[in-house]
Amino acid sequence: MSNIKKWEANDHWVEINLDLCAGSGECVEVCPVQVYDILDGKVDAEDIAECIECGACEGACPYDAIISHSAWK
Numbered sequence: 001m002s003n004i005k006k007w008e009a010n011d012h013w014v015e016i017n018l019d020l021c022a023g024s025g026e027c028v029e030v031c032p033v034q035v036y037d038i039l040d041g042k043v044d045a046e047d048i049a050e051c052i053e054c055g056a057c058e059g060a061c062p063y064d065a066i067i068s069h070s071a072w073k
């Protein structure tokens, strides 16, 4: 079973497969509003409430770890 974690706030949400996440930080670099951090080698989206649904993070992840997001529902 995949290790999928969902963060949500203020009608924004993102689901990330932490088995695929390598903690390489492309999402951290590309997000214009600092939604993401890397904690203990995996992504953390604690600040999902700040999301402006630009879609950049999904395209930036080389591992396709971002499996669904409020911007693409």
Ligand code: SF4
Binding pocket: 030, 031, 032, 033, 034, 035, 050, 051, 052, 053, 054, 055, 056, 057, 058, 071
């Ligand atoms: S959709 Fe844009 S604003 Fe929202 S988390 Fe992804 S990169 Fe950040």
